[in-house]
Amino acid sequence: MSHWLLLALLGLASYLILQRSVARVTTVSWQLLWVVIMIPPAVVVLFQTLWGTSPPTLLVLGLFLTSYVASVVLLQRGQLKPPAPQQPNQQMKSEAELPNPISEHIPIKDISREQVSQCFPWEVFQVHKVEYRPQAIICRGNLRAEPDSAYQQVADQVSSHFGQRFLLVLQEGMAGKPFFALVPNPAARRAADLPESPVFPVVLALATLVTTVTAAVPSPLMQLADLRDPQLLLPRLAYGCGLVLILAAHEWSRWASARYHKIPTSWPYFIPVPYALGTFGALVNLKAPVPNRKVLFDLAVSGPLVGGCLAILVLILGLLRSTVTPFPEAENGRVSVTLQHIDPRFSVLLTLLSKIVLGSQWGPDQIIQLHPLAFAGWVGLLIIAFNLTPVGQLDGGHLVHAIYGQAMGATIGRITRILVITVGLTIQPLLLMWGILLFFITSADEPALNDVTELDEKRELLGLGLLTLMVLIVIPTPPFLQAWIGV
Numbered sequence: 001m002s003h004w005l006l007l008a009l010l011g012l013a014s015y016l017i018l019q020r021s022v023a024r025v026t027t028v029s030w031q032l033l034w035v036v037i038m039i040p041p042a043v044v045v046l047f048q049t050l051w052g053t054s055p056p057t058l059l060v061l062g063l064f065l066t067s068y069v070a071s072v073v074l075l076q077r078g079q080l081k082p083p084a085p086q087q088p089n090q091q092m093k094s095e096a097e098l099p100n101p102i103s104e105h106i107p108i109k110d111i112s113r114e115q116v117s118q119c120f121p122w123e124v125f126q127v128h129k130v131e132y133r134p135q136a137i138i139c140r141g142n143l144r145a146e147p148d149s150a151y152q153q154v155a156d157q158v159s160s161h162f163g164q165r166f167l168l169v170l171q172e173g174m175a176g177k178p179f180f181a182l183v184p185n186p187a188a189r190r191a192a193d194l195p196e197s198p199v200f201p202v203v204l205a206l207a208t209l210v211t212t213v214t215a216a217v218p219s220p221l222m223q224l225a226d227l228r229d230p231q232l233l234l235p236r237l238a239y240g241c242g243l244v245l246i247l248a249a250h251e252w253s254r255w256a257s258a259r260y261h262k263i264p265t266s267w268p269y270f271i272p273v274p275y276a277l278g279t280f281g282a283l284v285n286l287k288a289p290v291p292n293r294k295v296l297f298d299l300a301v302s303g304p305l306v307g308g309c310l311a312i313l314v315l316i317l318g319l320l321r322s323t324v325t326p327f328p329e330a331e332n333g334r335v336s337v338t339l340q341h342i343d344p345r346f347s348v349l350l351t352l353l354s355k356i357v358l359g360s361q362w363g364p365d366q367i368i369q370l371h372p373l374a375f376a377g378w379v380g381l382l383i384i385a386f387n388l389t390p391v392g393q394l395d396g397g398h399l400v401h402a403i404y405g406q407a408m409g410a411t412i413g414r415i416t417r418i419l420v421i422t423v424g425l426t427i428q429p430l431l432l433m434w435g436i437l438l439f440f441i442t443s444a445d446e447p448a449l450n451d452v453t454e455l456d457e458k459r460e461l462l463g464l465g466l467l468t469l470m471v472l473i474v475i476p477t478p479p480f481l482q483a484w485i486g487v
Contacts, residue, residue, distance in 0.1 A: 001406055004045060004049070006022035007207045010351070011038055011042075012304070014131075015034050018350055026405040032338075033071060034185060036067055036070045036071050036274050037067060037071060037280075039063065039067055040067045040276065041281075042108025043063055044063070046115075047059075048288060049476070050338040057156060059397055060485060064423075067273075067327065070384060070397060071142035071271075073281055076309060077151070077179060086100075089122050089142060098289075102328050108132060108133075108134075108135070108136075108184075108346035109132050109160070110480070111137065111405065115161065116130050116137055116182070117130070118137065118161060119156070119160075119161055119162075120141070120157070120180070121143055121153060121154075121157070121226070122144075123387065124143075124144055124145045124149075124150045124153050124154060125139075125141055125142070125143055125144060125145070125147070125150055125154060125180065125463055126144060127139050127140070127141040128140055128141040128142070129141070130358075135164075135183060136181050136182065136183045136184075137181065138175070138179060138180075138181050138486060139179060139180040139181070139182070139371060139402065140177075141176045141179075142177045145168060146453075147178065147450060147453040148450070148453050149171050149448040149451075150170070151292075152172075152451070154168060154180060160460030161386060162305040164184060164185055165184065166182040166183060166184065167182075167183050167184070167185045167289060167449060167453060168182060168449060169181040169183055169447065169449050169451070170448075170449065170450045170451060170452050171406070171447055171451045171452065172405060172406075172407070172451065172452055178452045179327055187452040189277060191289060193250060195290045195346065198267055200267075200269075201267035201268060201269055203438070204271075204272065205244065205248070205267055205270050207270070207272040208244055208247075208270035208271070208272040208278065208279045208282075209240055209241070209244050210240075210272070211272040211273055211278040211279060212239065212272075212277070212278030212279055213233075213236045213237055213239070213240035213244050213278070214236070214246055214469045215236075215239075215240070215276060216280070235371075235372040236372065237374045238318075238371070238376065239246075239372035239375055239376045240278065240316070240376075241376075242314045242372075242373050242380070243279065243311065243376040243379055243380055244270070244279075244374030245314070246307055246310050246311045246314060246376070246380035246383075247270065247279065247281060247282045247307070247380070247382075247383070248268070248282070248303070248306045249271075249303075249306050249310045250282070250303040250307030250383075250384065250387075251268035251282040251284050251303060252268055253267050253302040253303050253305070253306035253307065254284050254302050254303040255267070255270075255284050256286070256302070257299050257302035258286060258299060260298075260308065261291070261295045261298065261299070263286055263287075263288050263290065263291075263295070263299075264286075265284050265285060265286050265289050266284060266285040266287065267284075268282050268283070268284050269282060269283055269284070269285075270383040271280045276378075277300045279378060281383055286299075289446075289448070289449050289454075290446075290448040290449065291448060291449050291450060292448050292451075292453055293402040293405075293448050293450070293451060293453060293454070294402070294447050294455060294456075294459065295400070295448070296398055296401065296402045297398070297399065297402035297403070297455055297459050297463060298404060299398065300395045300398030300399045300463075301395075301398075301399065301459075301463060301466060302390050303384075303387070303395060304387060304395050304466055305462075305466065305470075307380065307384050307465075308381065308384050308469060310375065311377050311378075311380035311381045311382075311384060312353070312381070313379035314374075314380065315359055315374055315378055315380075316351075316353060316377070316380065317355060317372030317373055317374075317377075318370065318371040318372070318374025318375065318377050319353065319358065319370075319371070319374050321358040321371040321373065322358075322368050322369060322370050322371045322374050323368070323369045324361050324362050324363075324366045324367070324368055324369075325341060325366065325367060325369050325382075326365060326366055326367075327365055327366065327367055334348045340371050341367050341368070341370075342367060342368055342369075342370055342378075344362075344367075344368055344477075344487075345369045345474070345477045345487065346428070346430065346474060346476050346477075347473055347474065347475070347476065347477070348471075348472045348475055348476070348477050348478075348481070349381070349473050350470040350475075350484070351471070351477040351481070351484075351485070351487060352472075352487075354368060355485050355486075355487060357473055358402040359467055361487065362480075362487060363486070364486070374425055381473050382473065382474075384469045384470075384473075385469075385474055386434065387400060387471040388466055388467060388469070388470035389416060389420070389434075389438060389470065390409070390412050390413060390416050390467065391413040391416050391417060391438050391440070391441055392419075392441045392442045392443055392444065392445055393414055393445055393446070394441065394444070396467060396470065397409060397443075397445050397465075399463045399466065399467065400412045400413070400463075400467075401422060401445040402455060402459075402460075402465075403455055403460050403463050405451070406444070406445060406447050406451055409444075409445055410442075410443050410444040410445070413443030413444070413445075414440070415442045417438045417439055417443065420434055420435035420438060421436070421439075423435075423475075427473060428475065428476055428477075430474065431474055434474075442483040473476070
């Protein structure tokens with residue numbers, strides 16, 4: 001009965017949380033998301049009720065991975081879903097509400113070439129051709145000034161002539177030739193957003209702490225009676241608090257970076273899951289376009305940098321309390337390794353940190369029984385590594401977009417998806433589900449307003465360093481390195 005009571009409480013809590021919070025930052029049906037999240041724990045509890053034992057490990061992992069993939073796909077589709085095009089009468093009505101007299105009541109196709117050309121000083125950008133699209137005005141020509149300076153001057157002119165009706169976009173066209181585009185400004189077509197209350201983000205964070213403490217890993221699902229036993233509760237608190245702290249550092253750093261660059265954002269929203277790891281992570285929703293590639297880089301790098309450093313620190317502290325044991329042998333002679341007993345050699349970074357912390361205690365024929373705090377740090381690093389994958393709107397996708405441009409970033413994303421699947425099938429099974437999930441994420445990232453100005457060398461080196469960290473987290477330790485450090 002305690003299983004069903006816990007399931008009911010967690011189901012009710014997650015239902016209310018999704019209804020009042022996640023529904024605000026994605027267009028996906030929160031009811032459907034709730035059903036997807038609740039299926040694995042419901043199946044586990046039903047299995048325990050009918051057969052009096054826990055379900056097979058493969059079934060549990062399969063349920064969790066399926067639920068995770070489905071939830072991420074739903075959230076991704078909700079975040080990427082474009083706004084529905086307006087009907088002509090609706091467009092006229094929204095444009096009529098704009099204060100600027102030049103653009104008032106005038107559809108895009110009726111704005112003259114002369115009005116558009118007035119926004120482009122000859123010494124900054126020489127307009128050769130003006131193209132009218134249903135939702136944009138494309139201006140092609142020769143860029144005569146530095147991209148940063150040109151963008152700012154033209155943006156000031158667009159604001160002076162058209163008010164807040166348009167956003168100005170500077171992108172690279174064919175053969176690397178920049179062009180400007182005037183696109184409708186969504187902020188000018190809707191009422192100002194009401195200030196968000198911090199109550200629900202706090203509730204989400206507390207709920208995520210509860211679900212991580214009572215999660216099925218790194219030990220079996222916790223019973224309500226176990227809360228009174230310090231020997232059972234304290235390790236779980238170490239895992240739950242460690243993981244939530246890492247996720248909080250990741251998202252709050254991104255939030256702080258956005259606020260520093262004066263980009264309005266939502267509060268960080270945690271996604272509690274009453275099973276498995278206890279959470280599907282957290283997210284911050286940007287409410288305005290990114291102004292340029294430098295800001296895009298800063299937004300992408302802030303979370304993984306701060307969250308990654310904290311995850312490594314938590315992992316090191318946990319390794320200090322972990323123990324070394326011999327390889328357990330299964331009856332068929334094959335090595336049996338679980339989530340609690342881990343072989344660090346399947347990750348270069350985990351191998352190096354384990355050797356630094358444990359030294360001679362860890363040898364070639366041994367594995368490590370991770371302390372729950374170390375497990376929290378390792379899970380945090382895996383989440384950060386996934387976000388650093390250079391695909392689409394993941395942090396890594398933003399990084400390669402900011403460093404190499406939108407087109408090259410999209411190409412890198414396509415290559416990465418194939419590469420991850422290949423590595424997963426050959427040398428690192430951990431990446432197989434990872435690679436399958438990446439195919440549900442678009443390879444192209446949304447452009448910044450000024451998508452031409454390149455990064456400085458320091459940012460490029462930092463970005464490449466973080467991408468290297470991602471590789472070190474997921475790639476197995478090669479034999480020559482194992483031999484060199486004696487593991």
